[in-house]
Amino acid sequence: MAAPKIIARDLSMEYQARDEAGREERVPVLEGFDLQVREGEFLSILGPSGCGKSTFMNILAGLAHKTGGDLLVDGKPLQGINRNQGVVFQGYALLPWRTVLDNIAVGLEIRGVSKAQRLETAREYLELVGLNGFASRYPHELSGGMRQRVAIARSLAYDPDVLLMDEPFAALDAQTRETLQSELLRIWDTHKKTIVFITHSLDEAIFLSDRVAVMTQRPGRIKEIFDIDLARPRLPELRNTQAFVHYRQRAWEALRDEVTDITREPAAAATHQNWQSIATLGGYRIGV
């Protein structure tokens, strides 16, 4: 088997904060985080919000610094920003003063591609995400789903090897979300990239991924990784099959302990509701 694309070994990250009494304390976000991402695979990291999964992604993107352990990309320690990675954020991060086309071309502009060339490439990716005819619109004229399509086109346009996606569909309504999941699979099928996809939705992780990694509560580490042996191409109806429900149950069992533990912990009062909603959601889905 080929060497893994990304290797995280005993990775840790902590920050300094002041507690209620004003004392300095170290807040560990990640601890003993081990993960290997294979070349070309679609891997989801599943965990309740606050478990540190976005922190891992920020470290991987070069936007945050690890405080311990190793992080290798293509066998080399990651230093700063990796230009072979594209990041898609939940909040779209489109430039409001640029048209859709100019937004898609940003990464190419940063790479010094000539204007004519980058607009031509941007048009290809505009078409890829199904936004023909919206080239000269501004982001505020688009719906959330369309904005995220633009953001995906932007991160693909400069042809990175790895796509990091940080809960990209979390802010979208259920229908748009499912449409974009299928779209993403279609795009992934034509442009084989390694995708690391962060989510707190069981269904999303299972529907999209080759493998799902479940994280523990904070300080986060990978608790369990399992393969999703569902045939591709995956159609929306897949969500109703016995096999899918089986995986959902399996993922929920891995996640449930982390969620219930947290609700008993008074320190997590601020995010209490968040955990509960996930617990309810999971419970409901298992009951289906």
Place this chain on the structure above:
Amino acid sequence: MGFKLTSRRVFDSTVGIVAFLALWEALPQLGIVNPGYLSPPSAVLGAVLDLASSGDLLKHVQASLFRSFAGLLLAIASGVSLGLMMGWFARVESVLDPLLQFFRQTSALALFPVFILFLGIGELSKIAIIFWASFWPILLSTISGVKQVDGLLINSALSMGANRWFLFTKIVLPAASPSIFTGIRLAGAYCITALVAAEMIGAHSGLGFLTLNSQEVFQIPSMYAGILLLAVVGLLLNFLLALLERRFTYWRRGLRHGG
């Protein structure tokens, strides 16, 4: 949605002005207010025409425009560049901020004697006072504009490999421009106030001088002409700055549709 000049709209926007002018004309004409103190608009218009034909109008307007533009442009150039530095480099801000907090509380009018002392009674001291008054709102709104740039936009650009120059020119500057223009518009208003004050304290030309001088020699219609013209200059400046703002922040209006 376009701006439509419907007859109702025209009526609504002119009826107030017409009523005001009628009242202004009537009060002195009917002797309700002493016409020696309040000249009717017809007399004020006459004074404006007289000033125009004698060439004095051009002289005063030119002097006022030159001073206000010189002061304002200097304030924009220095306020925006210093503000960008202070917003971008935290260290620059922490060093300069206490100093600037003190200076911004120092009234431009209070400093006028100092400016005269150093720069003389000529144009320089007048431009300096206008500069001082216009500088602060531009500086402060530029700093806050830079500091309020959405961190997500910065992170996104960084993740694509942007260097600091790209971040600054292509992300921070456009993101901060609405706030910068708010400051510039405010500076436009302050600039006119400072202009009038400067021209009333020590000048031989300009609309402020015209206004005060006319009162001193009891040319009341031309005093009102001066006040009116100052208001026109203020409106004109505001209009110009609004145009400039639109040019640079068109994307905020949500009116431009692609095609």
